[in-house]
Amino acid sequence: MSKLSINNLSMRFDLPNGSFVQALKDVSLEIESGELMSVLGPSGCGKTTFLNILAGFLSPTEGTVTLNGHAVTGPSAERGMVFQQGALFEWMSVRDNVSFGPRMAGRKKKDYMDNVNHLLDVVGLQDFKDKSVYELSGGMQQRVALARCLANDPDVILMDEPLGALDALTREKMQGLVLKLWKETGKTIILITHSVEEALLLGQRLLVMAPRPGRIHKEYRLPFAAAGVGKDLRVVKRDPEFGEKREEILSMIWDMEEEIMGRTEEAKA
Amino acid sequence: MIVLAIYIAIFCAAFIVVRFVISKIRVRRDFTSLKTVTFGDESAVRPDRWASFLSVLTLFCLWGAFTGSDWVPFHAPGPFVGDTQFTYTMEAPDGARDDATVHARVFPAGEKGDPQDVAPGDGFAKDDSIALAAWRSDLLLMDKNDEFTRKDGAKVVAIDGQPVSPGSRIEVANGTVAVTSKGSLNFVPDPGMQMEPIWLPSPEAVVARVKEISVRGYQNFTLWEHLYWSLFRVIVGFLCGAIVGIPLGYAMGLSGWFRGWFDPIVEFMRPVPPLALIPLVIIWAGIGESGKIILLFLAALWIMAISARAGVSGVAISKVHAAYSLGASRWQVLRYVIVPNSLPEIFTGARVAMGVCWGTVVAAELVAAEKGAGMMIMVASRFQLTDVVLMGIILIGVIGFSIDILMRKAEDWLVPWKGRT
Ligand SMILES: Nc1ncnc2c1ncn2[C@@H]1O[C@H](COP(=O)(O)OP(=O)(O)OP(=O)(O)O)[C@@H](O)[C@H]1O
Numbered sequence: 001m002s003k004l005s006i007n008n009l010s011m012r013f014d015l016p017n018g019s020f021v022q023a024l025k026d027v028s029l030e031i032e033s034g035e036l037m038s039v040l041g042p043s044g045c046g047k048t049t050f051l052n053i054l055a056g057f058l059s060p061t062e063g064t065v066t067l068n069g070h071a072v073t074g075p076s077a078e079r080g081m082v083f084q085q086g087a088l089f090e091w092m093s094v095r096d097n098v099s100f101g102p103r104m105a106g107r108k109k110k111d112y113m114d115n116v117n118h119l120l121d122v123v124g125l126q127d128f129k130d131k132s133v134y135e136l137s138g139g140m141q142q143r144v145a146l147a148r149c150l151a152n153d154p155d156v157i158l159m160d161e162p163l164g165a166l167d168a169l170t171r172e173k174m175q176g177l178v179l180k181l182w183k184e185t186g187k188t189i190i191l192i193t194h195s196v197e198e199a200l201l202l203g204q205r206l207l208v209m210a211p212r213p214g215r216i217h218k219e220y221r222l223p224f225a226a227a228g229v230g231k232d233l234r235v236v237k238r239d240p241e242f243g244e245k246r247e248e249i250l251s252m253i254w255d256m257e258e259e260i261m262g263r264t265e266e267a268k269a
Numbered sequence: 270m271i272v273l274a275i276y277i278a279i280f281c282a283a284f285i286v287v288r289f290v291i292s293k294i295r296v297r298r299d300f301t302s303l304k305t306v307t308f309g310d311e312s313a314v315r316p317d318r319w320a321s322f323l324s325v326l327t328l329f330c331l332w333g334a335f336t337g338s339d340w341v342p343f344h345a346p347g348p349f350v351g352d353t354q355f356t357y358t359m360e361a362p363d364g365a366r367d368d369a370t371v372h373a374r375v376f377p378a379g380e381k382g383d384p385q386d387v388a389p390g391d392g393f394a395k396d397d398s399i400a401l402a403a404w405r406s407d408l409l410l411m412d413k414n415d416e417f418t419r420k421d422g423a424k425v426v427a428i429d430g431q432p433v434s435p436g437s438r439i440e441v442a443n444g445t446v447a448v449t450s451k452g453s454l455n456f457v458p459d460p461g462m463q464m465e466p467i468w469l470p471s472p473e474a475v476v477a478r479v480k481e482i483s484v485r486g487y488q489n490f491t492l493w494e495h496l497y498w499s500l501f502r503v504i505v506g507f508l509c510g511a512i513v514g515i516p517l518g519y520a521m522g523l524s525g526w527f528r529g530w531f532d533p534i535v536e537f538m539r540p541v542p543p544l545a546l547i548p549l550v551i552i553w554a555g556i557g558e559s560g561k562i563i564l565l566f567l568a569a570l571w572i573m574a575i576s577a578r579a580g581v582s583g584v585a586i587s588k589v590h591a592a593y594s595l596g597a598s599r600w601q602v603l604r605y606v607i608v609p610n611s612l613p614e615i616f617t618g619a620r621v622a623m624g625v626c627w628g629t630v631v632a633a634e635l636v637a638a639e640k641g642a643g644m645m646i647m648v649a650s651r652f653q654l655t656d657v658v659l660m661g662i663i664l665i666g667v668i669g670f671s672i673d674i675l676m677r678k679a680e681d682w683l684v685p686w687k688g689r690t
């Protein structure tokens with residue numbers, strides 16, 4: 001159904017001083033419909049750049065992205081995006097934010113309102129639907145952002161550290177919510193995170209990227225996301241295999257960071 | 270100087286009284302009152318309403334006290350009014366001396382009256398009688414009724430017993446007497462510490478003038494018509510400026526071509542004060558309505574264009590991206606994201622523009638106009654009608670202030686999310 005193919009993607013930022021940053025180099029990947037893939041990597045390895053290309057906000061210097069067989073050239077409603085924070089429209093109520101996509105598409109109110117109400121129920125904001133966005137807490141705002149994206153019924157949902165700005169407890173609850181929504185809707189989700197635990201918990205596939213140039217370092221297929229749906233995520237975390245994987249990936253990222261440091265020292269010397 | 274000293278004294282006294290007396294009675298219980306760091310935390314500095322009230326009251330009382338207003342119970346010492354006298358000693362050519370008394374009658378400012386009847390008295394120097402109004406002076410030809418005049422070689426050698434010569438100045442009861450170079454006497458009654466109405470009229474005079482001009486009018490138009498015309502010009506000019514400037518600013522914020530084309534014009538016109546355009550506008554459009562409105566249009570245009578442009582560049586890119594990936598078209602992004610997001614900036618610009626327009630219209634009317642608040646005070650000042658001038662200034666201030674308050678209220682109402690993202 002909605003298959004996302006990424007072929008030999010490279011992205012190069014030319015800087016004004018004549019040098020350049022190779023943010024991505026030769027990234028190739030196939031993502032099947034309904035997959036939940038998390039992306040990890042040290043800071044600056046090109047994760048956001050990767051996601052922006054998938055969303056269509058940037059065109060790559062080389063390579064192509066195709067969704068369901070046609071090329072991605074710009075943003076579109078079939079690829080929804082959830083940002084870290086600050087992307088809600090403060091001048092609209094919670095309900096108007098959630099129903100933004102259908103309204104822009106010109107659909108009739110009675111056609112989409114049921115779905116919007118259902119989504120507000122799912123994210124637990126039915127009581128807040130007439131409130132302004134700025135009256136909500138950070139966690140509530142992220143739930144609005146999730147609901148807004150889902151109300152538009154995209155084929156692929158792209159998330160750039162959607163839970164990064166939340167406290168640990170809220171974050172855990174939201175992780176459960178993401179899993180639940182994934183199971184319920186069967187969407188293809190690509191989720192960038194800085195947290196190894198989150199990547200393990202939520203990623204059916206896990207992509208570890210390496211910096212300079214940004215590239216795919218290693219890929220895992222994990223059982224935790226499928227097993228975790230509807231369960232207490234802390235039980236999942238106590239699984240010895242989970243612990244093992246976490247250690248493995250953490251030390252992998254540490255090694256990368258050290259390599260970067262080493263290279264910077266060399267460059268100086 | 271004295272007024273300034275009094276003002277500072279009242280400021281300090283009021284501060285101490287309010288601080289230590291009233292604050293004890295009135296205990297605030299809200300979040301800000303629980304902040305311990307207030308010095309340096311701007312949000313914790315709230316204007317003390319008592320201070321504002323006392324500040325206005327103080328200014329009013331000082332005004333009343335130094336103009337002898339009936340509305341204020343205490344006054345600075347006023348000018349001397351009533352009867353007073355001094356003596357001069359005349360020396361005849363042969364060295365003989367005789368004293369005469371000058372009876373001065375000082376009327377309240379603006380009134381006229383007859384001098385006292387006095388008997389000439391004995392000796393060759395006869396008593397004199399003069400009448401004058403407060404704050405005025407009177408040149409006294411004391412020898413007119415004397416038996417010897419200055420032509421005969423007689424001269425004044427002393428006043429109230431103190432020896433004098435031409436050019437000297439002597440304190441007498443309730444005034445001073447100066448001897449002019451020609452030997453005559455100039456009597457100046459005590460001016461006191463109050464201001465002459467021609468410099469600073471009392472509050473009731475200004476209020477009376479408001480009533481008079483609002484009914485009878487001044488320079489062919491009533492007060493309200495003058496103010497109406499000024500306001501009308503501001504509003505029309507501002508609206509024209511906003512209607513052209515805001516879309517222009519959006520275009521500059523959204524399209525490279527528009528920005529490139531208009532940047533030099535806007536950046537060049539921005540630092541030119543609208544007042545500097547008055548002469549040119551008068552040459553082009555005369556002193557009628559169209560000239561004023563063109564001027565105000567130009568004053569508002571650049572401000573509104575710049576604020577709309579800043580509003581567009583202030584939109585968080587993630588909001589725009591989010592809208593596009595929810596399927597919005599360019600037009601929808603403009604309508605639902607960029608315009609609402611730029612409203613706070615536009616309101617800030619509109620407040621500035623309204624202030625500038627109001628100042629500019631008054632200035633333009635000062636230069637040339639047939640009606641309007643500025644024209645009214647300019648003409649009044651030529652006729653030394655200080656009360657009209659003062660009234661005009663107060664009303665101009667009140668209106669400017671009201672406009673700003675209205676704009677702020679509209680902003681709170683239309684842009685409730687301002688500063689809360
Ligand atoms: N607009 C740009 N111009 C120049 N360089 C850029 C630009 N955007 C990103 N880069 C560079 O590309 C590289 C990848 O950036 P990117 O934002 O994708 O990293 P990231 O993996 O998302 O990092 P983080 O985890 O900190 O968010 C960085 O070295 C960055 O400096």
Ligand SMILES: [Mg+2]
Pocket residue numbers: 047048049160
């Ligand atoms: Mg990033």
